[in-house]
Amino acid sequence: MATTQEYGLGEFDFPRGWFVVAEAKEATNKPIPMRYFGRDLILYRGQKSGKPVVMDAYCPHMKTHLAKNESSYVVMDGKHTEGDDIRCPYHGWKFGPDGKCNEIPYSPAPIPKAAKIRSYPVQEWGGFVLIWHDEEEGEPDFQPHPLPEWDDPKWVNWKVDHLGVLPCHPQEVIDNIMDKAHLGPIHGSMDMESFESVIEDHVVRQILAAGHRTLSDDILTNDTWYTGPGLLMSKMLGYYNSLMLVAHTPVEDGTTRAWHALMVEPPNMPMTKEDEEAVAAYQEGSKMALMQDFDVWKHKAPCIQIMQVIGDGPFNKVRQWYKQFFNPRKDVKMYQEKANGKWVGKGTKRDPWPEAAE
Ligand code: FES
Ligand SMILES: [Fe+2]
Structure with a gap:
């Protein structure tokens, strides 16, 4: 395991962006503890707005964990969450979804300005709770990819596979998108027709x-x-069109939690028996393909410097791209300009090695 600083990614230990922290169904009016970005967090669903709320776990009064209590009368009397607010089990201070304290039940106004918990921008997307993580605590400057398939009755919505925590930095997972040469040995790709990589800003x-x-x-x-x-x-077109998601979120600096999910568009709706079996097999097959990568990631040592050879994909470019998320916003354009571009992998049928072309 190696840290962000050891990979030389930038000023911040954790990247800026939208990240999965839970499935939407895990957000209820009972607050639950979570750990991401090296921090203790909590998640609950506001009863009034129906929206999930994610904030840091500790009360600013005396640092009580807001979601780890079963025996306070606040919790036992059903007052732990009220409307969209959460109440601390220790002395009953109440906080809004923006993290600001809006009631100290035993103390006269005014409420101190510092009585505030860090709360994160949240959205529900494809059955997940996403938060915007940003060390500079700015507003989101990009959005997740739109997901019209989720609301389209022609698509079978995904079931989520929780893949647990990998003992490696997300850098090792990110490298995979440029990794042309693992596709044969790990995933069984053959007769590679073409392999292209494109970087455009945050994509x-x-x-x-x-x-x-x-x-x-x-x-x-x-x-x-x-x-x-x-x-x-990942979109794959064929007899069954499919859309795969792999989401990963840092837990500590150097570990990564991951989820997999796959949506399928069967040719017949309602599905035939055959389609139903094929859809289940697709999800399983797609997960198995990812587990082939996991098998390597679980046991490998950190690769701080890739020994790049001709025929590898443009790893240096994706590592350059990844840095924009670990550095202040004022430098994002500079990192994007260094990384943006298009590369055509050689050693494929469409682009053979010069010798092979003769
Ligand atoms: S520690 Fe939370 S109200 Fe006192
Ligand atoms: Fe892979």
């Missing part, structure tokens, strides 16, 4: 056209992209 994309040892004899085209540092999606 990095891979377009792969190749056969697959077990999935298909035909050439499959996969369009795979990150929108920011935490949300990877």
